[in-house]
Amino acid sequence: MSTTRRKYAPRLPAGQRRDQVLDGALALIAEGGFDALTMEAVARRCGVTKPVVYEIFANRAEVIAALLEREAARATAQVLEAIPEGLDERSPEDLYTDTVRAFVHAVVESPDRWRLVLLPPEGTPVEFRQQVERVRAQVTEQVNALADLGLKAMGGPDLDAELLGHAMLALAEMAGRLVITDPDRFPPDRLVAFVGRIAHSLPRS
Known part of the structure; x- marks a missing residue:
């Protein structure tokens, strides 16, 4: 026995x-x-x-509710930490590149969390999607403000700051999705280098 x-x-x-x-x-x-x-x-x-x-x-519903609340709070903290409050001694181009670098590394550190945010699977509760959109709207305002400050600091070019801000955010989100779905093909260094080249391609007056 x-x-x-x-x-x-x-x-x-x-x-x-x-x-x-x-x-x-x-x-x-x-x-x-x-x-x-x-x-x-x-x-x-x-x-x-x-x-x-x-x-x-x-029950399962309580697990999901607690999980989504935790991950929304942690993702929000990570992304807001990556975004500077204003310009500093760095050039606007370097500031944006460094911001994307910080965001991409946050995604790499917590891929499951950011998969839920950037690539929500089928069945993701509506409340969580709405929370993500609220945070995204807040982030968009901050990025738009930085785009406006950056354009002024550069003395141009003659671009719509709001649309530039949306493009900057979309580029960062694209980098996050790529490093989640295919990290071997799109490692952080490759993504950040590309973002830097895009940022530095904007003409100065």
Whole structure:
């Protein structure tokens, strides 16, 4: 008769266990979309039993709600940290390039989070998409303001600052998507170098 005892996951403080469960849920969504997220799958991913997961979240809906709230807050903090509040001693071209560099590296550090933001899978709740759009609108305002300051500092060219800001944001988002979907073909250095060349191609007066 076997006397082997089942190994149990070590007890963690509630906050750490909660983050562990949410990390597991995020990884499942990144790999298989929201359909892959079940309480059993989360438990298996975290190496714990289902009762451990149920001690923290009553059901799948609670896991998803908590996960999306956490990831929206963390993504917002990362992107706002990457955007400078105004011009500094760097040229406008270098400032924008450095901003995109910081953003791309944030994406590389947290690819599952940014896949959810930049490439939301089927089944992503409407509330999360709306939250992303609200943050994007806030970021767009800041980027547009920087574009306006940059054009003035450069003494031209005669470009629409608002449209330039939208183009700058779209280029950064494109870089983020490419480094997620094909990081070997589009590594950060290649993406940032391209952005820098685009920025420095704008004529000065």
